[in-house]
Amino acid sequence: MKKKKVKGTIKTKIDKVSDSTIRRLTLYHRSLKRMEKQNIERTTSMELAESEGIHPAKIRKDLSYFGTFGCRGVGYEVSTLKRELDHILGFNKPWGLVIIGGGQLGETLIKSQSLKENNFIINKIFEKKPDQLKITTGQTGVFSINQLEKKIDPLKDHIAIIALPHREIQPIIDRLSKLDIKGVLYIASRAVNTPKNMVVMNQDLSLSLGMMTYKVLEKRG
Amino acid sequence: MKKKKVKGTIKTKIDKVSDSTIRRLTLYHRSLKRMEKQNIERTTSMELAESEGIHPAKIRKDLSYFGTFGCRGVGYEVSTLKRELDHILGFNKPWGLVIIGGGQLGETLIKSQSLKENNFIINKIFEKKPDQLKITTGQTGVFSINQLEKKIDPLKDHIAIIALPHREIQPIIDRLSKLDIKGVLYIASRAVNTPKNMVVMNQDLSLSLGMMTYKVLEKRG
DNA sequence: TAGATTGTTAATCGATTAACAATC
DNA sequence: TAGATTGTTAATCGATTAACAATC
Numbered sequence: 423m424k425k426k427k428v429k430g431t432i433k434t435k436i437d438k439v440s441d442s443t444i445r446r447l448t449l450y451h452r453s454l455k456r457m458e459k460q461n462i463e464r465t466t467s468m469e470l471a472e473s474e475g476i477h478p479a480k481i482r483k484d485l486s487y488f489g490t491f492g493c494r495g496v497g498y499e500v501s502t503l504k505r506e507l508d509h510i511l512g513f514n515k516p517w518g519l520v521i522i523g524g525g526q527l528g529e530t531l532i533k534s535q536s537l538k539e540n541n542f543i544i545n546k547i548f549e550k551k552p553d554q555l556k557i558t559t560g561q562t563g564v565f566s567i568n569q570l571e572k573k574i575d576p577l578k579d580h581i582a583i584i585a586l587p588h589r590e591i592q593p594i595i596d597r598l599s600k601l602d603i604k605g606v607l608y609i610a611s612r613a614v615n616t617p618k619n620m621v622v623m624n625q626d627l628s629l630s631l632g633m634m635t636y637k638v639l640e641k642r643g
Numbered sequence: 644m645k646k647k648k649v650k651g652t653i654k655t656k657i658d659k660v661s662d663s664t665i666r667r668l669t670l671y672h673r674s675l676k677r678m679e680k681q682n683i684e685r686t687t688s689m690e691l692a693e694s695e696g697i698h699p700a701k702i703r704k705d706l707s708y709f710g711t712f713g714c715r716g717v718g719y720e721v722s723t724l725k726r727e728l729d730h731i732l733g734f735n736k737p738w739g740l741v742i743i744g745g746g747q748l749g750e751t752l753i754k755s756q757s758l759k760e761n762n763f764i765i766n767k768i769f770e771k772k773p774d775q776l777k778i779t780t781g782q783t784g785v786f787s788i789n790q791l792e793k794k795i796d797p798l799k800d801h802i803a804i805i806a807l808p809h810r811e812i813q814p815i816i817d818r819l820s821k822l823d824i825k826g827v828l829y830i831a832s833r834a835v836n837t838p839k840n841m842v843v844m845n846q847d848l849s850l851s852l853g854m855m856t857y858k859v860l861e862k863r864g
Numbered sequence: 865t866a867g868a869t870t871g872t873t874a875a876t877c878g879a880t881t882a883a884c885a886a887t888c
Numbered sequence: 889t890a891g892a893t894t895g896t897t898a899a900t901c902g903a904t905t906a907a908c909a910a911t912c
Contacts, residue, residue, distance in 0.1 A: 432818045440878080440879075441758065441854070443879090444853075444854050444857050446851065446857075447852060447853070447857075448836070448849075448850045448853035448854060449850070451853065452832050452833075452849070452850075453834065454687070456745060456834075456865080466892090466893065466894090467893075467894075468893085470653045472721070472904065473834055474834055475834075477880070477881065478893095478900080479880075479881055479882070479883095480879090480880065480881075481877090482893090482894065482895060482896085483880080483881090483894090483895090483896085485897070486894095486895060490894080491814045492893080492895080493655070493887090493888060493893080493894070494886065494887045494888050494892080494893055494894040494895075495886095495887060495888040495891075495892045495893050495894070496887095496888055496892080496893070497892090497893065497894080500893090507690070510857065511853045511856055511857050512856035512857060512860045513853070513854075513856070515850075517856060526750075529747075530747065534848075534849075536809070536831070536832040536851070537849060540849055540852070540853070542849075542852060549679075550674070580859070581849075581852070581855060581856075581859075584911050587756070587817065588756070588757070602864075604859045604861045604863075605855045605856070605858070607848075607851060607852065607855060608659045610757070611673050611757040611847070612673075612793075613670070613673065613674065613677075613694055613695055613696075618871095621855055621858045621859050621862060623851060623854065623855055625846070625848065625851050627752075627755075627758075627804075627828075628669070628755075628757045628758060628761055628763075629666065629669045629670070629673070630828060630846050631738075631758070631761070631763060631802070631828065632665075632668070632669035632672065632732045632733075632734070632761070633662070633665050633666060633669060633844065634802060634826045634828060634842055634844055635732055635733035635734070635738060635802075635826070636665050636668075636731065636732050636733060637665075637826070637842040638733070638801070638802075638826045638842050641842060642825075661902080661903075663903080664903090671866050687868090687869065687870090688869075688870075689869085693889095698904070698905065699869095699905095700904075700905055700906070700907095701903090701904065701905075703869090703870065703871060703872085704871090704872085704903090704904080704905090706871090707870095707871060707872070711870080711871065713869080713871080714869080714870070714911085714912060715868080715869055715871075715911045715912050716867075716868045716869050716870070716911060716912040717868080717869070717870080717911095717912055718868090718869065718870080719870090731873040842899065867905090867912105868908105868911100868912085869910105869911090869912085870910080870911080870912090871908105871909095871910080871911100872905105872907100872908090872909090872910100873907085873908090873909100874900085874905105874906085874907080874908100875904105875905085875906070875907090876903100876904080876905070876906085877898100877902105877904070877905085878901105878902090878903080878904085879901085879903085880899105880900080880901070880902085881898105881899085881900070881901085881903080882897105882898085882899070882900085883896100883898080883899090884895105884896090884897090884898100885894105885895095885896090885897100886893105886894080886895080886896100887892100887893090887894080887895100888891105888892085888893085888894090
């Protein structure tokens, strides 16, 4: 797979890019969003670097995997670069989310401005006991987890966010993998068997807190 | 700073260990917790590797930064290795948490088994309008954010978790930095100025979702 | 003892950074 | 034009993996 570069636009096919690069692209993207809001029209790799605490050369390198978006001697146009990153990260088209087992989380995410900005829409919430859930969901439907297979439409529901206790996660992931859902993010301290046909990611507060306590101890000596 | 090794126990002083290593230690730790629950007494780097999807040599290397915990030809004793990791990551003594602006999150965390297991205790919850919050907190107090300075005791409240909208995060971090609180984890899409005297980490669902959508797109071609 | 698995060194691989020609 | 900043190559640095002596 060879690189194809198209000046001023994104490459069509790309060599495997590292996870760290992708994570940083999301950082650049959020800085650009902020700049756009502040009506800043132009920026440089040095400015972006500073606002996210990253080496400027790294930013230029990261971007270079996808094309050439800047202008020598001048820098980057904020709106253009943001749009390109929208495209690369997939924020240019809407993503349907379903929340499984996190009604409260669902309500929070429905209100979340930053998800809206990035074109994420909460389509459905699944709960063990949907009747007992007291939240304001607007027109977002709340269903029983039993109805997962009946209610999920993989054409509209692209990503599932699972917020359930430990032991309940694996079975749900197994059920989802049969539905051709594209991605699953689960919020729990748990390693799971990840089916090959979807992207499974884990967001875990305990793991982050573990890093935190290590760093605090390290700092204090 | 030179390495000191103490056979069978942890080193007293350690060369700077990379973040990736620390993150993996938390993974090993959670696998060991699971094994302990399942009454598995002994494990090997290969077994641990498999359950977290990591190269076995990497595990041995990661551990070697802190000491020698295994037995050649035999492997590792689950309970011993877990206890050592408890110690390294700081899970051997209790950490007091306060939640700022995430009452609902607070309730969830109070119930969280995995936080309890790792010796994290929710001491206080701060809300803009504590009266309007309808949650079950047990004996955990809910206070107004105005009272932050009055109610936080840095000797007991070690780590703050902030779940507030964008613009409200920086001022809170600035206020916390004056209180000698040791660590802050904020849950939002935002880069903040991090005071030197504390460890500040960011957990952001949007960033994770950005990685997710990239990977989904990459997979689909 | 023979077999297994660690701890560690050395080799490899990949990611970061420095440097600079290209060029606005 | 002179100054600035990109895009990219080359150099450096660090992390991962292979390999194996040590040893249970």
